[in-house]
Amino acid sequence: MNFCNQCAHPVSIQIPDGDTKERYVCDACGVIHYQNPKIVAGCIPEWEGQILLCRRGIEPRHGLWTIPAGFMENGETIEQAAARETLEEACAEVEINGLYGVFNIPHVNQVYMIFRASLKEKKFASGIESLETELFSENDIPWSEMAFPVVVQSLKRFFNDRVRQEFPAFIDTVAPIKR
């Protein structure tokens, strides 16, 4: 951020009066430009026991597999965001069943929220940001080609919980990936 989006004057980084953190503050009109974490909403879409995954056609993690997920938009619910992303990335309509995984990813200022979901019909295709979209049985999940640790963790937990048919929501915090 270089300029104030209200008055176009340059901003500087300051700790405002009564605050404890550095913010972008307009040097002319004084507006404080707060920045807050974003929610990534996604789901685990199930069809007759299989899971629908997408192979990413965009960075980061181009070519690797993940569940449908993306940034929640203003004016929608988290469930609507998860269903919309599934339609955009996998051309599939889902019923959202329940909140399942919540992940803090503080180093990228994101909160990842994953729902369980059911495909309404066996109909899917690759959306514009996907290279492939495919149904996988538990034994066929391409574990070594998964894009994100939060998805691996959620799917493993999901298959475990599915044995008992009990899916209590969980929350976890993700550290930066060492590469």
Add this chain to the structure above:
Amino acid sequence: MNFCNQCAHPVSIQIPDGDTKERYVCDACGVIHYQNPKIVAGCIPEWEGQILLCRRGIEPRHGLWTIPAGFMENGETIEQAAARETLEEACAEVEINGLYGVFNIPHVNQVYMIFRASLKEKKFASGIESLETELFSENDIPWSEMAFPVVVQSLKRFFNDRVRQEFPAFIDTVAPIKR
């Protein structure tokens, strides 16, 4: 938003290529300024069966009671945000116990996330944004003077769940308040 925070040129409202929603787009450098929902993090702080509430010293709902809660910041977890807000608004240190209530509030572009929590010691005071901070037994909660429906709903559910000592996380969507 009037100006691009990257280059200071005026922005206009457009639907970018490949998008379906109106965005603020810079007429000079082309940057799309996405806007996303914010997370409000709070907790139900318990001390020997009583709940710590704050009477709001700021708008909206000045003078009404609520649990400690506020906007999650970049670089922190939701749990850290809930604990920080409790320290700021009620000068109280809490242990965060588990995710409890998640509320979509799409008409104000917020997601409210409420945790169960325990006061570490019987020590609290009014923070700068609170008029009063007080412990209430279930029977003494000032139900008619509560600031937010999500807090009323969460507390009622909490007292109900407390009987069985089981607190499954729940998610709900809030419609605009009719006044």
